[in-house]
Amino acid sequence: MALFLVNSLMTISIIGFYLGYFFRKTDQKRHKVFNSLGILANLSAAVYLLGMKYLLGGIAEHQIYPTAPEIIIHTHRFFAAIALILMLCMGYLGWKRKRNLHVKLHYIFLPLYTIVYISGLFLFQSKPL
Numbered sequence: 001m002a003l004f005l006v007n008s009l010m011t012i013s014i015i016g017f018y019l020g021y022f023f024r025k026t027d028q029k030r031h032k033v034f035n036s037l038g039i040l041a042n043l044s045a046a047v048y049l050l051g052m053k054y055l056l057g058g059i060a061e062h063q064i065y066p067t068a069p070e071i072i073i074h075t076h077r078f079f080a081a082i083a084l085i086l087m088l089c090m091g092y093l094g095w096k097r098k099r100n101l102h103v104k105l106h107y108i109f110l111p112l113y114t115i116v117y118i119s120g121l122f123l124f125q126s127k128p129l
Contacts, residue, residue: 002052002062003126009045013038014117021110032094039091046084059124068123076119083113 016038023030052062059065066073086109093102 001126002048002059003064003124006045006049006064007121009041009048010117010120013041013045014113016041017110017113021106035091035094039087042084042087063126064124065127066123067125073123076116076123079112080116080120083109083116086112 016034016036020031020033020035020038023034049059052059052064056062086105090102090105090109093099093105
């Protein structure tokens with residue numbers, strides 16, 4: 001159930017980010033709403049995962065198991081952390097209306113976040129190996 005919640009929140013976030021990207025030139029209000037939804041869903045999933053891992057006994061206690069070697073999992077987490085930082089920077093820059101850097105960062109953020117999202121779907125399962 002925990003993995004389903006994490007994957008659901010991450011799916012909501014990626015849909016929000018791509019809908020926000022779709023509306024970037026035609027409807028700034030929708031652009032802001034969808035990207036804000038994406039940020040909120042992503043932060044909710046991140047806080048939930050970190051809470052499980054460090055405060056509630058680890059992710060295995062919640063029936064989430066890695067399906068790849070530890071180095072792959074650490075690599076995934078490293079790029080997820082970079083995507084999180086980029087997401088927060090983009091949100092801040094958009095809020096402050098610093099358009100040039102905001103636009104440049106999306107060329108890095110969207111592909112990176114998509115790769116992290118898809119890899120996360122394959123790197124974890126809810127049943128023990």
